[in-house]
Amino acid sequence: MNVFNINIPTEETPMTDTLTNTGPMRDARGWFSRAEEWLDQRGKGAWIAAMVLGFILFWPIGLALLAYMIWSKRMFNSSCSSRRRTANHGVNRTSGNSAFDAYKADTLRRLEQEQDAFEAFLQRLREAKDKAEFDQFMDDRARSGRQTTDGSEA
Template sequence: MNETALLRPAWTPLTIALMVVGFIVFWPLGLVMLAYIIWGDRLNMNRSEWKRSAGRAFGSCRRSMKDSMRQADDRMSSTGNAAFDEWRRSEMQRIDEERRKLDEMRAEFDRYTDELRKARDREEFDRFMRERNNTGFGGTPAPEA
């Protein structure tokens, strides 16, 4: 982590003050700040990694919420106007299909960015190994064979 950052996961006057204020204002905030101070250095993820891990953690909640909303809509579906009910049902099916397509596109894009990241990591590692093999272990050029 960057040790010059003002708010870093360490016992600094700022983090201690934020933790105390958190406990005074709303005790779970104090606990969150305490957890950040203790385990924050393990949270070395960038924004896209956070989004991906949150998606994995809460994706099932989102799906179950969509299902429960759809079931609630099905229970309250009759308005007394058969034409409107049929139109609304067809629109809901169309919207669900669009949502499914968007979810597939998002998953495809996530796979694409993962592949790009892996390729970049592989390229950096290969470059490191080439430089390491060219210079030897002590920083001096390797002897010619």
């Protein structure tokens, strides 16, 4: 008999490592921790779906989930800048083959030059379009100014 409510391992309920959260001791973490871990494994979409379901079932639940997601920074855990950093992470690594590394560096340099040239072309194109629109505006304004002076003289 367990007077002090201490979990004594037996053959039916073996003691497991609490750090690995396996076996019967796993239930000691509580339903909230298990649900949080389950949602974390499925990603941000699962958190958003749970929040939407919370709003549908009972709006304070959805509001509480939204507040928890913001407070624990689950909504903002991967920003565009971190994605960009991880996307460019493998660019500077060497393959071990010097010929391929030289080709790769040359190709990347050429692609960067082409990108810069294309961005400069787009900028010139925008400036030309803006100038054409401004010239059209000034011509329309001058035309409407001439019409009002012609109309007032008559």
